[in-house]
Amino acid sequence: MFFSCIDKIKEVEMDMEGAKDVKKRILIGPKEGWDDSVMRLFRIEKGGYTPKHKHSWHHINYIIEGEGVLLMDGKEYPIKKDCVAYVPPNIEHQYKNSGSSDLVLICIVPKEGENL
Numbered sequence: 001m002f003f004s005c006i007d008k009i010k011e012v013e014m015d016m017e018g019a020k021d022v023k024k025r026i027l028i029g030p031k032e033g034w035d036d037s038v039m040r041l042f043r044i045e046k047g048g049y050t051p052k053h054k055h056s057w058h059h060i061n062y063i064i065e066g067e068g069v070l071l072m073d074g075k076e077y078p079i080k081k082d083c084v085a086y087v088p089p090n091i092e093h094q095y096k097n098s099g100s101s102d103l104v105l106i107c108i109v110p111k112e113g114e115n116l
């Protein structure tokens with residue numbers, strides 16, 4: 001069993017090549033009892049973006065607030081609050097904040113995806 005509130009979970013800067021103004025919180029993963037997946041919260045500041053990349057695992061994403069663009073397999077998808085996305089394995093993707101406030105999203109990946 002695990003319980004917490006987002007403001008009690010440490011937020012860290014994504015220190016990756018190709019990322020700008022992205023912060024992450026690990027909400028639930030193996031440490032909290034979910035052995036095979038990780039639920040993360042990303043906060044992308046105004047003008048920020050995640051790296052353009054691909055990998056061998058999938059993502060499940062839910063946009064909590066803000067506006068932006070999801071680049072997926074060469075196509076741009078406008079995103080906003082309450083949008084959802086499934087990013088299959090080995091598809092190049094990137095999240096960009098194009099709005100005037102933070103872009104906040106939930107990202108669920110298999111545990112091997114938590115090295116990002």
